[in-house]
Amino acid sequence: METPSPRYILTRAVFWIALLVAGLVGFSFVKKKQRQAAISAELASITSDSSFFQQFYAEDARKALVRAIGLLAEANSLGVPPDVAIDRGLGIQPKFFATNAKHDDPPIRERIIRACLRSNYQNFLMLGYKADFQTLYSMKQGDLPFIPSGPQSGSKPEIALLIPSAISPGMEKVIANLLIRPPQPAGQPASAIEIATAKQLACDLADARLIEEPVRDQILKDLSKPVP
Secondary structure, X not given: OOOOOHHHHHHHHHHHHHHHHHHHHHHHHHHHHHHHHHHHHHHHHHOOHHHHOOOOOHHHHHHHHHHHHHHHHHXXXXXXXXXXXXXXXXXXXXXXXXXXXXXXOOOHHHHHHHHHHHHHHHHHHHOOOOOOHHHXXXXXXXXXXXXXXXXXXXXXXEEEEOOOOOOOOOHHHOHHHEEEEOOOOOOOOOOHHHHHHHHHHHHHHHHOXXXXXXXXXXXXXXXXXXXX
């Protein structure tokens, strides 16, 4: 039997290496798409009305928010921007072609969910978090790790209420009412921006028929009271 030439051996080796690389790339692509789909499904569960606005327990609401922000961070690391990930979680399909049809405003509940997730994702980034394995693993359990950088590095962030439960009991169970932020001194009053955001949220919740108008009016009244 004739011994294969070095050129033949080299050619076959290059072929099998290329085939192996193509297989690994294809496998990685499939796994990536599967994980993107799983993230969309998990976000869909968290952003459903029964989850986002009606948690049974305050702790469950806080953990759900942390998981949602962790999912957005993971999606971004997989090439899916946060806005696109939120759209997929809400079941919104991308529009590939522009039309002359009048642009309709999104449903109010969708706007509430989007505003909450966007602002908390931005806070996540401003606190210095990265989509590394340890951070994402902790957030999958519903727990934010210690702040990695900045003036309060090493401290635990807090999840505050935009509308205090003292003003409207039960609001601590509404994910849309939660805000990830650096730890604040006890008794520190809300900032003007936080108060304005809380007032807008109260109006949006009433417009979405999630709270009654008298409840909204009382929240706005209490939020407008001067801090003693």
